[in-house]
Amino acid sequence: MEMTNRKNLMLLVQLRWLAVIGQVATILIVHYGIGITLPLEPMAAIVLLLILLNGATLARLRNEKPISNVGLFMELLLDVAALTAQLYLSGGAANPFVLLYVLQISLGATLLDTRSTWALVVLASIAFLLLMVFNRPLLLPGGDADEFFNLHVQGSFISFALTACLLVLYITRITRNLQERDAHLADLRRQAAEEDHIVRIGLLASGAAHELGTPLATLSVILGDWRRMPVFRKNEELADEMAEMQAQLDRCKQIVSGILVSSGEARGEGTIxxxxxxxxxxxxxxxxxxxxxxxxxxxxxxxxxxxxxxxxxxxxxxxxxxxxxxxxxxxxxxxxxxxxxxxxxxxxxxxxxxxxxxxxxxxxxxxxxxxxxxxxxxxxxxxxxxxxxxxxxxxxxxxxxxxxxxxxxxxxxxxxxxxxxx
Missing domain, CATH: 3.30.565.10 (Histidine kinase-like ATPase, C-terminal domain)
Incomplete structure (x- = not known):
């Protein structure tokens, strides 16, 4: 879970870099290309704050401190606040890039728990409503309403295309991170099941070793008695077979002792x-x-x-x-x-x-x-x-x-x- 949160936070950092590049490009095009006057200094200050936020987030990722749901929520909340500030300075709710709120909420729905996601939805909705009332209007050169409408439609398309592409890109990568996390958890569960299986096998082996100890000892005694009998001692072929049987029996006893040693039940000789x-x-x-x-x-x-x-x-x-x-x-x-x-x-x-x-x-x-x-x-x-x-x-x-x-x-x-x- 911790590794997944780190990967997702890194994705937010990458998204924020794209937001910085996109905002700088849009501000320059609108202000100098289209000729719409924008408050460059406060908008540049917001971009600088996003850069500083990314620097702080990267420093946080280099530390070993855990990344929690609250941490991810605060990162998204700061992104929503920065977007709201930029929209306030550039037309408010009439700005076609207001659609980027949907991107932030979609990321929240993927990364956060249910309560945090709904909190982000409520806060973004409040920000949207406030932008409908409080904003700095955009003033077009010449004040042509038709030209403003055309620019709004073109901006809406750019906003739609940008939001759709970023959603596909980052939701896909976030989903892959979640799948890797689920696969890791499944592997841990499989390992736990295998270890439980091994414990059962070990208990059965230990029990079998205990049970085999008595009959093996009995067979060893009987073989010892047989080897001392004249009828077996005189027959060299039988004596050789008896010796082989004794060797195999000794091997079985060594195997049983090894099982007991491995299970921790016969460590009288100490560590070797x-x-x-x-x-x-x-x-x-x-x-x-x-x-x-x-x-x-x-x-x-x-x-x-x-x-x-x-x-x-x-x-x-x-x-x-x-x-x-x-x-x-x-x-x-x-x-x-x-x-x-x-x-x-x-x-x-x-x-x-x-x-x-x-x-x-x-x-x-x-x-x-x-x-x-x-x-x-x-x-x-x-x-x-x-x-x-x-x-x-x-x-x-x-x-x-x-x-x-x-x-x-x-x-x-x-x-x-x-x-x-x-």
């Missing part, structure tokens, strides 16, 4: 500090050991290194991106880490078929996936929202020939513990 290079080296080593990709090109070009807090959520973000790339491209996955000033840039590449156009348009939204199975598409959704909570952004793009890449950009302050978002 590391560096960017070590964090990504360790994450890649862990993912490579658990997934065994055919080929992984890893380039850690982050220089100079920086201290960060080891973040389980960021590690899971990486694993989700790696898993998606590996599923799309089992033969090759590329991963690079670099630094751009105070930002961390992570790029995950694959040589798969790439993203479909509709997936790129809705990238990061839940359940947007080419995998035809229940629950698919949540991985990238969680990735985008986890990165957004850290103050970063995620983008996706297809390569020109084949494959795709996903880029994650994060502020280092969000990882160092000095500026934690969310």
């Amino acid at each position: 500090r590391t560096t960017v290079r070590d964090f990504f080296d360790d994450a890649v080593l862990q993912w490579r050991a658990s997934r065994s990709p055919a080929k992984l090109d890893y380039d850690n070009a982050f220089e100079p290194d920086a201290a960060i807090v080891s973040d389980a959520a960021l590690r899971q973000v990486l694993f989700n991106l790696f898993d998606n790339a590996l599923e799309a491209s089992p033969a090759w996955v590329g991963f690079s880490v670099s630094r751009q000033e105070d930002k961390l840039v992570v790029v995950v590449r694959d040589a798969g078929p790439g993203f479909r156009p509709e997936m790129l348009e809705s990238f990061g939204k839940p359940y947007q996936s080419s995998k035809n199975r229940p629950g698919s598409g949540l991985g990238l959704f969680l990735v985008v929202n986890a990165v957004r909570k850290l103050g970063g952004m995620v983008s996706a793009c297809n390569n020109s020939r084949r494959g795709a890449f996903v880029t994650v950009t994060l502020p280092l302050a969000a990882l160092s513990g000095t500026d934690r978002h969310g």
Whole structure:
């Protein structure tokens, strides 16, 4: 709302500059071109006041003070007062440029609340009525009534054309500002809904982790007992399979522990500090050991290194991106880490078929996936929202020939513990 008011106030400043130029041109044409005597000094003073008002408004825009409805109302009210003063000095209500009141009221109806708009209508109407009684009459050279009528008709057309053009120009731009504001509000509501969705997913994951803890512990005990039994120890093939089962079971327990750590329920070991290079080296080593990709090109070009807090959520973000790339491209996955000033840039590449156009348009939204199975598409959704909570952004793009890449950009302050978002 504040940004929209600032944009609209800037439009009023631009309109006022046009009014200054138009008034100067009209005064010079009427006084020197047509020969109608005008009080140049007071009319020039009003133009100067409009210039000073614009200067004050621009200074106000440079400040961080909020722009309220009252502020916009006062700006329009001063414009109405300046227009009234100029009309008073140039024929009053008989001046064809009295139609410019409609422009001011139309702007008020677009920018102000209902009460302020009606107040502006009442004040402009009172000004119009006063101009019918109090004004400085225009004196034509020779006093020809027909000539005055012709000039009035011509002035009315110019006033109509000017008002119509300015209305179309500025109402269109103001409407665009309002549409941008509405789109921003809709985006905020969507983000709030997505975060609520993530909270529900997190609660379900945490609950599932608690529930899985007991059966996993039971299975671990049973497997330990089986491995000590002579019938299994004598059979090398069974012993190897039991060892593999134990390794997979240990991995499941690590995943469950990771879920609980991410949800803030198992932080007994305290905060772990590391560096960017070590964090990504360790994450890649862990993912490579658990997934065994055919080929992984890893380039850690982050220089100079920086201290960060080891973040389980960021590690899971990486694993989700790696898993998606590996599923799309089992033969090759590329991963690079670099630094751009105070930002961390992570790029995950694959040589798969790439993203479909509709997936790129809705990238990061839940359940947007080419995998035809229940629950698919949540991985990238969680990735985008986890990165957004850290103050970063995620983008996706297809390569020109084949494959795709996903880029994650994060502020280092969000990882160092000095500026934690969310």
